[in-house]
Amino acid sequence: MIELLPGRERQVLRKNVEAGASEILCNKASLAGSVSQRACVFCGSRVVLYPIADALHLVHGPIGCAAYTWDIRGALSSGPQLHRNSFSTDLQELDVIYGGEKKLEASLLELIAIHNPKAAFVYSTCIVGLIGDDVDAVCRRVAEKTGIPVLPVNSEGFKGTKRDGYRAACEALYRLVGAGDIRGIGPYSINILGDFNLAGETWIIRDYFRRIGIEVVACITGDARISDIARAHGAKLNLVQCSGSMIHLARMLQRDHGAPFKRVSFFGIEDMAAALYDTARFFEDPVLLNRAQDLVRSEIDAIHPDVRRYREKLSGKKAAVYVGGAFKAFSLIRALRLIGMQTAVVGSQTGDQEDYRQLQEISDPGTIIVDDSNPLELARFCLEKNVDLFIGGVKERPIAYKLGIGFCDHNHERKEPLAGFIGMVNFAREVYGTVASPVWKLTPRHSGMRDEETVL
Amino acid sequence: MSGIETPNIVTRNACKLCTPLGACLAFRGVEGCIPFLHGSQGCATYIRRYLISHFREPIDVASSNFHEQSAVFGGSTGFRDGIRNVIRQYRPKLIGAATTCLAETIGEDMPRLLLDYRKSQESYVPIVHVSTASYRGTHIDGFHDAVRALVEQLGTGGVGNDRVNLFPGMVSAADLRHLKEILEDFHLSSTLLPDYSETMDGEIWEQPEKLQPGGTPLADIAMTGRSCATIEFGRTLEFRSTAGQALAEKFNISRHVLGLPIGMRETDRFFALLTTLSGRPTPQKHQRQRGRLLDSYVDGHKYVFEKRAIVYGEEDLVIGLTAFLCEIGVVPVLCASGGHSRHFADSLRQAVQDLPDQTLVIEDCDFGRIAELAPDLKPDFLLGASKGYALARKLEVPLLRVGFPIHDRIGGQRIHHLSYKGAQELYDRIVNALLERKQNQSAVGYSYL
Numbered sequence: 001m002i003e004l005l006p007g008r009e010r011q012v013l014r015k016n017v018e019a020g021a022s023e024i025l026c027n028k029a030s031l032a033g034s035v036s037q038r039a040c041v042f043c044g045s046r047v048v049l050y051p052i053a054d055a056l057h058l059v060h061g062p063i064g065c066a067a068y069t070w071d072i073r074g075a076l077s078s079g080p081q082l083h084r085n086s087f088s089t090d091l092q093e094l095d096v097i098y099g100g101e102k103k104l105e106a107s108l109l110e111l112i113a114i115h116n117p118k119a120a121f122v123y124s125t126c127i128v129g130l131i132g133d134d135v136d137a138v139c140r141r142v143a144e145k146t147g148i149p150v151l152p153v154n155s156e157g158f159k160g161t162k163r164d165g166y167r168a169a170c171e172a173l174y175r176l177v178g179a180g181d182i183r184g185i186g187p188y189s190i191n192i193l194g195d196f197n198l199a200g201e202t203w204i205i206r207d208y209f210r211r212i213g214i215e216v217v218a219c220i221t222g223d224a225r226i227s228d229i230a231r232a233h234g235a236k237l238n239l240v241q242c243s244g245s246m247i248h249l250a251r252m253l254q255r256d257h258g259a260p261f262k263r264v265s266f267f268g269i270e271d272m273a274a275a276l277y278d279t280a281r282f283f284e285d286p287v288l289l290n291r292a293q294d295l296v297r298s299e300i301d302a303i304h305p306d307v308r309r310y311r312e313k314l315s316g317k318k319a320a321v322y323v324g325g326a327f328k329a330f331s332l333i334r335a336l337r338l339i340g341m342q343t344a345v346v347g348s349q350t351g352d353q354e355d356y357r358q359l360q361e362i363s364d365p366g367t368i369i370v371d372d373s374n375p376l377e378l379a380r381f382c383l384e385k386n387v388d389l390f391i392g393g394v395k396e397r398p399i400a401y402k403l404g405i406g407f408c409d410h411n412h413e414r415k416e417p418l419a420g421f422i423g424m425v426n427f428a429r430e431v432y433g434t435v436a437s438p439v440w441k442l443t444p445r446h447s448g449m450r451d452e453e454t455v456l
Numbered sequence: 457m458s459g460i461e462t463p464n465i466v467t468r469n470a471c472k473l474c475t476p477l478g479a480c481l482a483f484r485g486v487e488g489c490i491p492f493l494h495g496s497q498g499c500a501t502y503i504r505r506y507l508i509s510h511f512r513e514p515i516d517v518a519s520s521n522f523h524e525q526s527a528v529f530g531g532s533t534g535f536r537d538g539i540r541n542v543i544r545q546y547r548p549k550l551i552g553a554a555t556t557c558l559a560e561t562i563g564e565d566m567p568r569l570l571l572d573y574r575k576s577q578e579s580y581v582p583i584v585h586v587s588t589a590s591y592r593g594t595h596i597d598g599f600h601d602a603v604r605a606l607v608e609q610l611g612t613g614g615v616g617n618d619r620v621n622l623f624p625g626m627v628s629a630a631d632l633r634h635l636k637e638i639l640e641d642f643h644l645s646s647t648l649l650p651d652y653s654e655t656m657d658g659e660i661w662e663q664p665e666k667l668q669p670g671g672t673p674l675a676d677i678a679m680t681g682r683s684c685a686t687i688e689f690g691r692t693l694e695f696r697s698t699a700g701q702a703l704a705e706k707f708n709i710s711r712h713v714l715g716l717p718i719g720m721r722e723t724d725r726f727f728a729l730l731t732t733l734s735g736r737p738t739p740q741k742h743q744r745q746r747g748r749l750l751d752s753y754v755d756g757h758k759y760v761f762e763k764r765a766i767v768y769g770e771e772d773l774v775i776g777l778t779a780f781l782c783e784i785g786v787v788p789v790l791c792a793s794g795g796h797s798r799h800f801a802d803s804l805r806q807a808v809q810d811l812p813d814q815t816l817v818i819e820d821c822d823f824g825r826i827a828e829l830a831p832d833l834k835p836d837f838l839l840g841a842s843k844g845y846a847l848a849r850k851l852e853v854p855l856l857r858v859g860f861p862i863h864d865r866i867g868g869q870r871i872h873h874l875s876y877k878g879a880q881e882l883y884d885r886i887v888n889a890l891l892e893r894k895q896n897q898s899a900v901g902y903s904y905l
Contacts, residue, residue, distance in 0.1 A: 005541050005544060005545060029521065029523055030497055030519075030521050031521070031537070031541055032519065032520045032521045032533075032534040032535070032537040032538030032541060033492070033518045033519070033520070033521075033537060033538030033539060033540065033541030033542040033545075034518075034521075034541055034545070035500070035516045035517070035518050035519075035542075035545070036497055036501070036519070036521070037501065038497055038501060039497065039498040039501040039502060040496045040497050040498025040499075040501070041498075042498055043498050043501070043502070058466070061557075062474060062557045062589075062590035062591040063467060063470050063472060063473070063474050063590060063594070064473065064474030064476070064477070064499065064502065064503075064557075064590050065498075065502070066467070066470065067470045067472070067473050067474065068473070068502035068503070068505070068506055069502075070469060070470070070843070071846070072509075072863075084846075085468060085469055085824075086468070086469050086470065087466055087467070087468055088466070088467045088470060089466060089467070090466070090467035090470065091591050092591050092592075093589070093591050093592050095591065096557075096561060096589075096591050103465060106465045106466075107465050107466035110464060110465050110466055111466055111468075126495070126496055126522075126556070126557060126558040126561075127557050127558055127561045127591075129527075130527065130558070130561045130562060131561065157496035157497075157498045157499070157558070158495075158496040158522040158523055158524065158526065158527055158558060159523075159524055160523075160524075374516075374545075375514060375516050376516075376545055376546075376666060379664050380664070383664065393505075394505055394508055394509055395501065395504055395505050395508060397508065397512075398508055398512065398513055398514035399514060401512075401660075402514060402658075402660060402661045402664075402665070403661060403664065404660065404661075443660050444660060444661065444662045
């Protein structure tokens with residue numbers, strides 16, 4: 001089919017197959033013209049900050065960046081819905097020539113007057129730096145006039161990768177931390193960083209911790225409020241879910257407020273249980289650990305029959321996994337194993353050296369591991385490994401479907417909660433619902449499996 | 457009727473997308489063409505995701521992947537490497553290069569980059585370039601400009617022929633297929649540009665495809681310079697530079713600008729022109745379709761009469777839809793577009809002589825403004841893309857999904873809007889949506905209406 005582009009050879013490896021090649025090349029800019037599945041710095045910032053429901057999110061730039069991120073995600077709010085709007089300064093040619101500062105200031109004042117938000121985030125897009133707008137100064141002025149925090153997000157699209165966008169978002173968030181009153185926060189208290197309440201996942205996780213007796217001060221940014229974030233420094237421990245997006249914030253919280261952090265995942269039974277146990281153990285109170293054990297036991301008991309049923313149906317099937325952050329891939333490999341499936345292809349947009357080392361460790365021999373892949377490569381890998389399922393985002397969906405392969409959306413657009421114990425059942429159902437569909441029997445790739453009577 | 461403008465400074469929930477998106481879609485309507493954006497990686501990825509969500513089809517868009525040095529020293533290296541990699545991977549017949557706002561703002565010298573490419577490349581694949589700064593116009597401008605760039609840069613003169621160029625604008629894949637059928641029924645040889653009827657509504661694959669098959673052949677684009685006439689859909693195109701205008705100026709090809717043939721009257725105008733160009737009467741098949749359409753207009757007229765509609769989308773789409781609504785007795789209470797041709801209201805008035813005085817016509821409009829006006833306008837339904845869903849839900853009225861994008865239903869690419877066939881589909885859907893609403897709201901719940 002295709003050969004790898006020169007310069008990409010070392011970004012792909014087959015575990016235990018290629019002699020010597022155990023180090024993957026990663027964390028580098030995409031090759032021009034490679035049709036990377038990655039987005040940009042702006043995307044990274046927008047993804048992280050989007051769920052903050054009582055903040056104003058204003059995209060400073062021409063219309064595209066705001067339009068493409070309008071109400072596409074499954075990040076739910078239990079209260080305000082302001083985040084689901086798309087506000088843009090919609091820069092025009094004259095703004096580009098004469099500068100967009102006045103328009104930005106007027107836009108902020110207009111929106112703040114109408115919506116009365118608790119804070120405002122101003123996202124810089126590609127051209128903002130080039131036309132010389134002093135976004136920081138505008139934000140300062142508007143903050144003074146309105147009395148709310150107005151935070152510039154340095155997310156010019158070309159200034160790095162999506163990871164830099166995460167970092168810019170963390171920087172903006174951190175400016176809010178410390179402003180809130182932390183009196184009354186108990187000794188067993190945590191923040192959850194990097195859960196975005198897709199389809200209500202934050203609520204599921206919060207409920208687990210509530211039942212164990214652990215207080216969640218702030219979830220950043222799933223169903224988040226500015227006032228929660230302002231109190232985040234009061235929590236005794238930070239749980240960092242989702243690869244890299246929030247690690248920077250966790251480090252700043254540790255540096256300035258002394259709260260350590262743990263990397264966790266809420267996907268799959270094993271990782272969810274480990275997250276609860278690790279957190280309970282951290283507080284060194286056996287009561288917490290007992291409660292966690294009871295909770296895990298009762299949750300697993302509740303879902304066990306369903307999971308077993310799906311496992312019987314799915315056993316021996318093969319999957320390809322291509323996700324944004326590699327950390328989620330670990331959980332997915334384990335979750336797939338639980339339902340009897342093997343991961344034959346695994347890759348991520350933004351994994352780092354350590355992520356890929358761990359991926360190799362938990363992968364089966366022969367697994368294709370890939371960094372910053374593209375549609376043609378992914379199609380090739382899927383066919384080479386003859387997979388039955390592709391787990392990815394909307395951009396990967398047509399690759400799978402056109403080849404006659406099932407697909408499970410595990411990206412931010414999804415509307416199914418896949419985290420927590422109940423999420424494991426939902427995940428298994430999603431996978432089963434696509435892999436077991438009879439439509440594949442009609443597709444060219446499976447024509448050999450056609451029923452006699454359907455052959456004309 | 458008034459042509460008010462939105463008083464707000466900020467754009468709230470835009471009723472438009474950026475120019476490169478339109479260019480990407482137009483380029484993907486050319487056989488073997490891959491769109492290539494000169495700018496940040498994110499633009500290509502966002503646009504892909506947006507198009508995939510509507511068409512549910514693969515669309516690969518390459519990027520020169522600007523980084524910090526590119527913004528300072530220019531993106532020539534990224535452009536050169538990007539083009540080379542795209543050729544290596546895709547073996548395209550054509551590369552459709554569009555410049556993003558970033559490349560435009562730093563003043564990339566595209567003619568020089570293209571010249572360098574032509575001098576240096578070993579495997580020469582033609583590149584068509586279009587300038588699509590997103591701070592100038594909307595997606596529909598990017599679309600039309602890409603079509604113009606294609607004929608300007610690939611159209612060749614020579615001995616004339618009896619072919620007709622049809623540049624339909626941004627219509628659905630099903631519309632494109634139907635237009636081809638109509639031209640065939642008139643026995644007209646034609647170049648339909650762009651034609652993403654197969655590339656963006658393809659079959660399941662027997663073999664992996666790098667670029668989905670279909671699209672306007674390059675040879676047909678070359679012949680646009682020798683055709684006997686050009687038809688362009690979109691009444692506001694009268695006032696802008698288009699592919700048809702470029703061909704008229706360069707090759708003296710007669711240009712006919714029509715409204716999008718939505719509804720009976722606008723479609724009659726299209727068929728009248730085809731009759732003139734082909735010397736044939738409207739084929740029986742279409743006459744019958746027209747007859748059935750009119751018959752259904754009569755059957756359903758009471759259900760739609762004086763119902764109130766909010767219509768939004770690209771200016772020319774809204775003009776076509778409004779012409780259709782007015783001829784069946786629906787009152788368009790608001791015609792809104794994120795486009796900003798400055799000719800929306802005039803062109804609409806020209807298409808719909810009997811446009812009610814109360815109709816608000818707003819260009820450069822966003823959903824924020826539409827949502828503010830909507831409650832007082834008391835619409836019975838909304839007609840437009842899926843982005844109006846939140847408003848329809850709030851107002852508790854049906855949303856009839858047409859145009860682009862349709863992100864919350866399957867089959868957006870298979871909706872017919874054009875010709876008698878499209879009007880029939882729209883009409884049945886509108887009437888049935890109104891009947892369903894009435895049925896649902898009734899305490900009795902009749903099953904016989």
